[in-house]
Amino acid sequence: MLSYSSYMLTAVAALLVTCNALPKYPGIPGLARFLGLPGRDDLTGQTRLSGLRGAPGSLVGPPVNQLTCPQGLRNSLNTELHKVLVNLKHRLSRIKGVLVLKEKIREVGEKILASNGKKVDFASALASCEDGRGTLATPMNEEENKAILSIVKKYNQYAYLGIKEGEDSGQFKYLNGMPVNYTKWHRNEPNGKRTEKCVEMYTDGSWNDKKCNLPRLTICEF
Template sequence: MLSYSSCMIPAVAALLVTCHALRECPGNTELPEIPALPQRDDLKGQSHLSLPNSLDTDPLDVIADLKHRLCRLEGVLVLNGKIRKAGDKIFASNGKKVDFASALGSCEEAGGTLATPMNEEENQAVLSIVKPYNQYAYLGIKEGETPGQFKYINGMPLSYTKWYKYEPNGKGTEKCVEMYTDGTWNDKRCNLNRLTVCEF
């Protein structure tokens, strides 16, 4: 008897090949071309196939979700370094020290962005990568147009901070943010080499 899950095997195989071979995971919203899967209405009266009556999930939605998850994991594995999970986020480092623009570029190339802790759990996950390297790391946070007003790199205002005592104090001269090896933050110039930590 052919089940719904066995119909998914060729689709998932095609998805894996497409994601790996075409290297189109980051930023791509198109679904790969895959063989059409049978729909419940198409299977009425066919006793050799069975689908659960409660099946409400569109197979293309399942495939889109699988593609997103596989591409995220592929991005993490590309970094080939330390990996930590906090909530829905995965944090990873390749162990390289570079300036802010290069760190951001490396993360985006792998399908992620610079680590942007939005709560204590995420900050601790980033810290658990920073500590073993004993290196400060850039965060995905930059100073906005108003000196002393920092935002996530996507432009949203900060919802969580962990500033070191008396920081930030650059007053417009230190546009980037680094994490110290104790998990606190400091505003810093963007042209210094710091550990690359990405989130996916």
């Protein structure tokens, strides 16, 4: 199932990069790689559409960067290819459902949350997420905090969040530099006084400022 799903994710990624067919989930190919699904999801132009069962022979061909989508479906996709794309999008939706049931991912609002189960320091966790075209999980409201907490509870491990202390002591910011507008600090936290610049989530969903060099569960958002 996962091997076949990787083909589906690769094929959809190839078409999406070319035609922007599914902008809501641009990080899904990277998510597949982050979760360790087999198969390639290279989006640099080398991904091919070979290996797809039931696809017309015309699909097995040039790299993505040789495919073009001029203005309008009539000029860019023939009827048969359009049917294949619709079918792939349907299968992708089903695959996401399977991953949710297997607790590989969580969906909250427009975000997909996932963990590879690895415990690493903050920099390594962030690099792992960015390699999958995501970033560290960053709760922006109570609903998202609870979704991240569900993964924390599953692994029973504290997890780093995508929040760090800024230049001013006690002023925490998102990784894009914007000030945090939702918090869930544990009682009497933060108290690191510039010695604990990262933020971790406890197994009760509350936050604590912590040093950035400790092993914590990697949870990404896509």
